[in-house]
Amino acid sequence: MSSQTKILVLHRRIFIYTLLALFALISIAVILYFSISKTPNEEFHTAASFYDADEIANVPTDTSATYLPGVYQSCVQLGDSQFEISLCVDKDHINSITLLPVDETISTMYPLLDSTVEELTSKIIETQSLENISYSTEYRYTCLTILSAIQHALNKAEY
DSSP: OOOOOOOOOOOHHHHHHHHHHHHHHHHHHHHHHHHHHSOOOOSEEEEEEOOOHHHHHHSOOOTTOOBOSEEEEEEEEETTEEEEEEEEEOSSOEEEEEEOOOOHHHHHHOTTHHHHHHHHHHHHHHHTSSTTOOOOGGGHHHHHHHHHHHHHHHHHHBO
16 A cells, blocks of 8 residues: 655745735625625705604694694715704794704815805795895805705705
């Protein structure tokens, strides 16, 4: 019985190339997994604070009411950052519109944001409507972005 022992000799260079190739394949697989599993960003992401089911059951169904009382929020994506508009309504009125705490990068990149929200808020609460709101052409795009966020939150509040 003569058995011959076989010796496998691996050169260090081939071993390192094999390890690098395996690492590259695993990295590509992980990147593809995470890039495919993400959903595309929408222009607006909204979250509204609603009453729980027991409270809604106790709310009288008033057909003359315009809004469901509550606080509604609309998020606006600006580049890599986002800000939120909070809208507080009762059954017939818009009570307040506030810009939720803004990151310093947004305040730096969009310096007119705070003053524009304050100006639009006073006009909207005075007229109780988003129609025929006048604004300066200098900051037209800022106003349009804020008005569309407010409209989105207001749509959530309507019956």
